[in-house]
Amino acid sequence: xxxxxxxxxxxxxxxxxxxxxxxxxxxxxxxxxxxxxxxxxxxxxxxxxxxxxxxxxxxxxxxxxxxxxxxxxxxxxxxxxxxxxxxxxxxxxxxxxxxxxxxxxxxxxxxxxxxxxxxxxxxxxxxxxxxxxxxxxxxxxxxxxxxxxxxxxxxxxxxxxxxxxxxxxxxxxxxxxxxxxxxxxxxxxxxxxxxxxxxxxxxxxxxxxxxxxxxxxxxxxxxxxxxxxxxxxxxxxxxxx
Amino acid sequence: xxxxxxxxxxxxxxxxxxxxxxxxxxxxxxxxxxxxxxxxxxxxxxxxxxxxxxxxxxxxxxxxxxxxxxxxxxxxxxxxxxxxxxxxxxxxx
Numbered sequence: 604x605x606x607x608x609x610x611x612x613x614x615x616x617x618x619x620x621x622x623x624x625x626x627x628x629x630x631x632x633x634x635x636x637x638x639x640x641x642x643x644x645x646x647x648x649x650x651x652x653x654x655x656x657x658x659x660x661x662x663x664x665x666x667x668x669x670x671x672x673x674x675x676x677x678x679x680x681x682x683x684x685x686x687x688x689x690x691x692x693x694x695x696x697x698x699x700x701x702x703x704x705x706x707x708x709x710x711x712x713x714x715x716x717x718x719x720x721x722x723x724x725x726x727x728x729x730x731x732x733x734x735x736x737x738x739x740x741x742x743x744x745x746x747x748x749x750x751x752x753x754x755x756x757x758x759x760x761x762x763x764x765x766x767x768x769x770x771x772x773x774x775x776x777x778x779x780x781x782x783x784x785x786x787x788x789x790x791x792x793x794x795x796x797x798x799x800x801x802x803x804x805x806x807x808x809x810x811x812x813x814x815x816x817x818x819x820x821x822x823x824x825x826x827x828x829x830x831x832x833x834x835x836x837x838x839x840x841x842x843x844x
Numbered sequence: 845x846x847x848x849x850x851x852x853x854x855x856x857x858x859x860x861x862x863x864x865x866x867x868x869x870x871x872x873x874x875x876x877x878x879x880x881x882x883x884x885x886x887x888x889x890x891x892x893x894x895x896x897x898x899x900x901x902x903x904x905x906x907x908x909x910x911x912x913x914x915x916x917x918x919x920x921x922x923x924x925x926x927x928x929x930x931x932x933x934x935x936x937x
Contacts, residue, residue: 637920667876674883692875779902782887783909783926785880787919790910792877801874805881813886814896823882830878835871 624746627734631726631747632754638666639755643762645673645781653763660759664722664752667788668693674781675823688824704728707738715741722752797841801834901937905930 639660646656651673659669668690675686701720708716719741727748737743793799808829812822888903889896909926916922 641923667880671879671883689879693879779905779930780923780927782884782902782906784919784923785884786906786909786926787913787922789877789880790913790922791917791919797874798877801877802881805878806885809882809885814889823879826882827875827878830882831871831874834874834878835867838870839867
């Protein structure tokens with residue numbers, strides 16, 4: 604009788620009560636590790652220092668924007684202003700995430716918000732919202748974020764160290780890794796007609812600005828802004844019809 | 845580095861100040877896909893003495909990676925296939 608209740612207690616603990624920040628962070632950490640490693644690897648291939656890799660991963664800490672910076676640096680003279688605008692545009696969605704998360708932080712102190720929001724990512728946001736208790740607990744929610752944040756930094760370094768062991772990246776086709784990775788990310792974004800149209804529009808605008816008008820690196824910003832307007836326009840039109 | 849730091853932090857402070865309109869939010873959704881697409885387009889071309897040429901190896905690898913991506917929806921696999929494809933094209937050439 605006693606043994607049975609103990610067993611059922613343990614089962615309850617395992618199924619319900621054991622949701623800790625680590626349980627929530629684990630899937631994100633597993634997802635981040637290989638991406639962060641890829642980032643470290645690519646940073647090495649762009650002949651950037653290990654401190655640059657670490658700084659980008661700790662200060663910027665934004666997957667897509669970090670890869671975009673590598674992409675921008677890969678091509679010739681690029682101004683700081685262009686890097687700034689590109690990163691700013693990609694990170695603008697953190698706006699929306701932070702904004703959407705604010706209702707959960709009503710009881711938090713200013714310091715608790717200040718340490719939580721700078722390291723909020725899309726994945727943290729999504730996972731935290733699945734747990735009604737942890738998302739409102741400033742310490743628990745921060746733990747989820749700091750776990751994924753550390754994973755990102757540590758695996759950036761591992762990837763960087765791993766890359767220095769590879770003799771010639773060209774033989775292995777690794778110079779294509781960044782573009783291939785972008786293609787992989789782009790496809791994950793394409794889930795509706797509007798996204799596909801945006802994708803095609805971005806290609807066409809880019810070809811026009813880069814090759815016809817010779818706008819150089821500034822073409823990226825122009826094409827991105829215009830293509831987003833196309834996607835947005837199509838969405839508005841479909842909604843109204 | 846300063847620029848990137850600023851871009852990361854400024855949205856945080858501004859976001860609490862003003863309310864974003866719904867259509868602006870919808871426009872923002874399309875930014876990541878268009879920026880990433882715009883970034884890879886020049887990768888498929890190479891410039892020799894002022895003229896642009898299509899880099900066939902890159903283009904083929906890109907198309908293969910794209911198809912695998914559409915099929916499996918797996919970012920890592922897509923990257924991996926793209927890289928392997930380019931490596932084998934170079935090996936065969």
